[in-house]
Every structure is written in structure tokens, then in C-alpha cells.
Amino acid sequence: MPWKPPTPIEVYQLLPKTNCGKCGEPNCMAFAVKLVNFDATVEQCPPLVEDKSYAESLQKLRALLSPPVREVVVKSSKKVVKIGGEYVMYRHELRYMNPAAIAIDVDDSMDKDTILKRVETIEKFEYEYVGRKLKLDLIAVRSVTNDPKQFAKTVQIVAENSSLPLILCSTNPTVIEAGFNVLPQEHRPLIYAATKDNWRDMAELSKRFDAPLAIASPGDLDTLVSLVATLSEGLGLNDLVLDPGTFVGLNGLAYTVKAFTWLRHKAANDLWKYAGYPLIGTPISVWTQLEGDVMDKMWWEAIMATLLMTRYADVLIMHSLDGWVLLPQVMWRFQLYTDPRKPVAVPAGVREIGKPDEKSPVLVTTNYALTYSIVLSDVEKAKVNAWLVVVDTEGLAVDVAVAGRKFTGEKVAEVIKAAELDKKVKYKVLIIPGKAARVSGDVEDATGWKVVVGPMDSSEIGKFIEKMWTEDKLKELIGQ
């Protein structure tokens, strides 16, 4: 049985039922509904957390709402990254929670300048997409020299020059310990990794430094879950992250897909506690498992990252720092972790971009959030002042909306009328998307405005307006 959220009633029974409103909701029932939809956390109810008499209820609530895949926290002095905390196998069953954290490696054989340059690139990585800044999350420090001193030195350089939490990578406990010894107290890195050979010492370090521990058992699920049982039930370590092994190509890609799928299935569908931990994938494996030149390896690292992220990986360790490898990863991650239950439409209506006046152009687009955001950013980038007519296409993009008859003259006319746009502009000219060319006649008929078919892609709007939005052209167009 897959995980099922509790009902609002079940949750309500455990709330204070005082309707005090401190959570920002009018009453406890409304808060209960938010809790079961994961739009709020129990910590947002101050009485529950502060009043000792609710301690038992609080504990019960947390258990009711706790995810089948444990949420593990890694942090630096500046940033906290949560991994796992997942409830479902398929996105549409609820939604995915904590976006897969992407770590880029540095190693202790690199000279200081190289390390600093890499750290800087990782820190500065940023791509703006639908109004969000997409970034990288972690730095994985690898021990290539197997020399504790060298590793400590590297960890120190990274910690001093980066805001990101770390993954300390070595199977040698002495090396890992050396890393901890130079790490500021506020850091809570992920230890990578305990194996069937070193787990006693790694467990000891994990306990001593209160840091989460990855378990690597490549190609052997029995040993993986044996280690989970021993470390969790035997040694009381609960912050674990599982690596069943990332195999590339004919080395066993099929095994990797199988192992990730089975582990997540056992956690989310069977609620089997020994699989109930975040999964870590290592696209960096292509660098040692794959023959070929650097470009090949980068190409396949990109493929492995997308594949692992789509198949349930909660953390990824990568080596390529090139923008073209990482860009599709952060974009796909953003999409994969959006909430499929939430409407993706923005309200219909007329928006002002910049400071439009009576001579500014009128652009038309759909109310699909993505389309709207892209058009908005493109027009802003082109520094054009314009009116933007957002048509209610029920959240569909332009081409789909045209094909599905959701982008019609009538709908455009509705928005124009409601906003009394005809009183605000001098030229009754609408610029519609190139992909809506097919409905230009329909829009003219329904609105009585002149229609100009704009570019196929909104990134061309700037150029388009510059060329056609002149007094002469407009007079020609409306025949004055």
C-alpha cells in the first residue's frame, strides 16, 4: 500500500482546537487541511510546539505526517540542504518534496588555485528561469591522495571559500576524520561512504560528529539493507543515504535503474523501513567507467544525471562543471519538483509591462504560467513598454491552446472589454503570437481590432516591435 496522507479530521483531533489563529489560519480545521496538503508544517502552530501539554499530540502528528523516505539534513554555516523526505513514487500521487541536491566535486590532488576556481564557479552558477534562480547545492570533496593531511587541507580551503554544505568522500575513516577535524562546528556534511568493510569506523564517525552517513553497496542490495538494519537499529544511526551503485553503459546501467526503482518502490509503496532513506547517484562514475574523450564523458554524465534524477535519486555527485551539462539538470529538476496538483495558470487580464501609455503596443498571450513568464521576461529584457493581454486558455500554452480552441477571438475580446483597453490606447492593434497565426481572422472579427501576427518566439519581440511599431507603419496598417 502506498503512503496515504491522514485525513484533515485525524489531524484536527491532534491540534489544540482553540482556533487561536497564531498559524495564520482562521481556525484549526483550516490549518489541518493545510497540513495534510503539505502547505504548512506542524511547527507553524506555536501552542503545539511550546505548550508541553501538547507534547504527545505533537509527537503523534509528526508520526502521522512523516515521510516514508526519511528527510536528511546537511548544512554549512550559511546553507541548509534537505534531501529525501519523499512520500510517493510517482509525482502525480502527491508531489515530490525536496529537489535532488546536485553536488560538484573537488579533490585533494588539485592545487589551491584550481580548487578556488572550481569553488567559485560552483558558487556563481545561476540560471534565471520563470522568475527563479536555479543553482547548485553541494560540494563533494574527494580524497584522491588518501592522505589525511592533504584531505584536511582541501576541506579547509573549500569550507573557507564556499557557502555550500559538503560531502566528504573517502572510504578511509582516518581521512574522513581528518576532514571533520578542520571543519567548523556549524557544518554538517554528508559522509560518503560506509561500505561492508569500513562501516564500524564510519558509523563511529557519523555518531561522534552527528553527521549523516551514506552507505555504498554497489551491486548488492542484500548487503545494502543489512548495513541499513545494522546502522539504524543496531547503532541508532538514522540519518542515512543509500547508494546501490551507479553503473554506466553495459557495466550495468540496467542494474542501477533496477536498484533505484526497487529501493524507492519498497520505501514508498511497501513502506519498508530499510529502504526508507534518500538515494544518492553518482553520474561522476562515467569518468572512470566510460571509455572515450572528455566530450563523450560529459555528454553521458548529463544523460546519467537526468536519468538518475528521473528515477528517484535525491542527491547527485557530478564532475562536469560546464554550463551545458548542468543547465538541463537544474531546469528539469525545477519542473520535476513542481506541484502537479497546483494550477499552472496565471489570472487572465491586462498587465502593464514597464510604463505603457496610449501609444504603447498591445501584446497577446495565454495564461499558462510558463508562457506568461517567458513573454514577460523577454519583453522586459527588450526594454519595451507594452500592454499584455493575458487570455484565459485554461493554463494551456499557445500552440496547444490554438489546437484545442482555447485561444479564440471571443476570449481575447472578453479581456479587452473587461479592462476597457480601448479607452487606454490610441492604436487598436493587437500583436498575437506567431503560433496563433491561424486564429488571426477570428480575433479581428471578435474584437474589431486590427491583428498583426508577431514572431514565433517571444525572444524576437524586441526586434519585431522596433521594426513594426512606428507611426508610419501603424497609420498604414489602420488606414489613416
Place this chain on the structure above:
Amino acid sequence: MSESRQQKKRLDDEKSAKSYAEVAGLLAKIVEALEKGFVELYNIELELDEVELKMPLPVAEALPIPIAVAPPPQKVVEAKPEIQAGVAVAKAVEVIAKKVVELMKMSFEEPKAKFGGKVVEVRMGATKSDGGTRDTVIVLGGHELPPYYYLAGYKPPHPPAFGGDTFDMRIGLPRAVRQAFGDALDNPEEWARVWVKKFGAEAIDIHLVSTDPTIKNASPEEAVKTVDKILQVVKVPIVVGGSGNPEKDVAVFNAVANAFPSEGLVINSLNLDMDLEKVCPNIAKTNAVVIDFSPMSVEKAEEINRKVYTWIPRNRIILDLNIGGIGYGTEYGFTTMERARLGALMGNDLLQHPFNVGAANAWGAREAWMTMDQYWGPKEIRGPLWETLTCVICLLAGADYFMVLHPLTMKVLKSLREYLFSEPKPREPEKALSWLSAKLPVV
């Protein structure tokens, strides 16, 4: 201070408080207790010569350096006083019992699948024995489990297949594609030939864009001629795509179906805006397969399939739920495919069809074609990569047939298929962690 650090401190205090003599004394007592036979009864075992200690689980959990192992939980508080004493001893001796833990052996049982539905098998193309002229055919579907689950005893009946896109006239194509095909782009036959001979396309998609009334308005007869030429020059299954104009497509599809009734053509595509009763009966008389197009909607997919069933048998229908390139609606297509496939396997027969993916959509993503700041790399790499990754995502959602625009995507997808359909066992598991300590080129 964290909980475990506090525990550690407590342990240190305890440690210093206890003299070695005390420990020795307690050890003597526990030996005595053991001799009295509590071991068997409560499953506590102490072998002092190896300083090895095993305790039931909850007891172990309560200890700062817990000592693992074994079966049924037994609460210390409920245990007999002698055993409580034993636990006290254990607490004291843990100082010297640090390296005593053994691995708890567990086995990983493979997931149990609970599905009853089956995706229909659809055959693209027809060989001589079926009255056609194709050398190869492609069979899709037949799935009884979600994609790439690898349960023992189940072998997915048909792997995905990959066809190459061609257009019957010059259209705006990304430079990466122009570079790959050169002059062949002016001639769909040559384009198709290059696809099959040089780049290993397993089918050819001919998109008859010139028939669009707002483009060239080429006649259905001209469309038939184009399809005929493609059929002559390559001997793989052919997917015939219209212009997307619902009225014109009806005319074009009717003409093409009538002209080649036994080639096992795939008609791409039918949708709810079309006058289905004007095109389906005609197609039904041939051995052509149709693609039902339902952009990102499971409900609409059910609706169009239900209608098309009126004329065309289920095993001649492929479903296209549409996909957007990464960053542009990919998640909708992905999730719609996952939902539809799970629905199909759980018994919804309106959804039991193989999936088609128009990978070329990936090129619509701005990041696939735009010139960007140098850091993001040349668009000639980003384009094919975008198409490839979009396909990887669809592959994992269970897609069966891919219409591909760039040869590199084709090449990678074929490799990926080989990998995914190999035995799910690592060849060299010991090499999995070699990345940990390898010196890698700094890129």
C-alpha cells in the same frame, strides 16, 4: 549540543567514573549469570575471551555504543533482575567492547507487482507476406508492468523504436540539424535515405507540412507522390504526418491511406478537432495504424480513443500525449504518460496503447537553439542534448516510438536501449567506487 554529542560526553563521564577493578568485578558477575543459563532464555550472549557481546535490539539501541544483533525484542525493564544486572554490566564493559558489532543479515525481497492490464501490441509497417513492400516491421507495446522495473520472470516484450524526421519542404531547422544532413534537407527522399543508411533510423517520419493551407497548400495528390517516393527509397516503416490543419489532414490522410492500403503506414495524427467519421472509416479499410493525439491529457486520450474504436481496432492505435522540451512543459507530458501507463496496467483499456513521442518538440526550448553566454556552451551541443535528454525522460515514462530530429539523439537512444535491455547485473561491481579516488581531468 547535539543529542549524540551529549551521549558521547555522558559516556566519557561514566568511563572515567568506573575503575578498572569495578569493571572486572562486574565481568565476574556476568560470567556467573551466564552460567545460570539466562543466555538462552533472553538471547543475550557474552563471550568474554573475544570481548564480544550480543544483545537484543532495543537494549542495544539504548546503549551509547550499542551492540547489535539478532532476534526478538525484549525490553530491559521487563527482564528479570538478573538480566537487568547483565545489562548494567554490558554498559560498563562497552569501553572494551567497541569493535564487537556484527552485521545483521537481511535480504532484499524484490517488489511484488500487482497489475492486471496489458498494453496492446501494435505493428508498424508491412512486409511482402502482409501485402506490403517493407523489409522490416516494428512491433510496439505488449507491456504488463511499468517500464524498467526488472522483475524476475518478466521480459518486456518489445523495446522502443526510433524513427527519423523528414519534411517535404525546407522549413526553419536548427543549425545542428542542417550540419548533419546538408543538402539532403532539400529532398525528402535523400533525407530519408541518409537517415536509414547512415544514421540507422528504424522508420521514417515524413511530415507533409507543404499541405498546410497557410503554407503551400499542396494537394493530397502531391502528398501521395511524396509518400510514394519515400516508400520507394527506404524499406523501413513509414509514418505519415499531416500539417496539423484538421480539415486538410482529413483529405491528405484519406488520399494517402487509399493509395497505400497495405504498407502498414502510421498516420500521424488524429485529434478531437478533426471530423473523425470522415477519415477513420477509410483508414479502417487499410492496414494502417493511427496515432491518436491528446496533448497532456489522460481524459482527452480516453475520449479520442473511445471515438476512434468505432472504426479502428485497438491494436492499430498508438497514443501521443505530447511532450515539451526540458524547461517547457516536460513535466506535464512525463506525468501524463506515467499516469496513462499505470492506468493501462491497472486495467483501463482506453489507455492500453503504446506511446509516441515527437522529440523534435525539444528544440522549441529556447535553451536548445539560442546563442547564450559562453559559459552555457555552443547551441550546436545544447540542441541535440536537449532532444536526447527529453527522450531519456520519456523513455523512463514508458514511451515506445520516438520521432527524432537529430542523428546524435538517434545514436544515443539506441545505445541507451541496449544498456537498458541488458541483464540488470553489474559486470564489475568492484569498479563502481573507482570514481572516489580517481584523478580526473579538470573540466
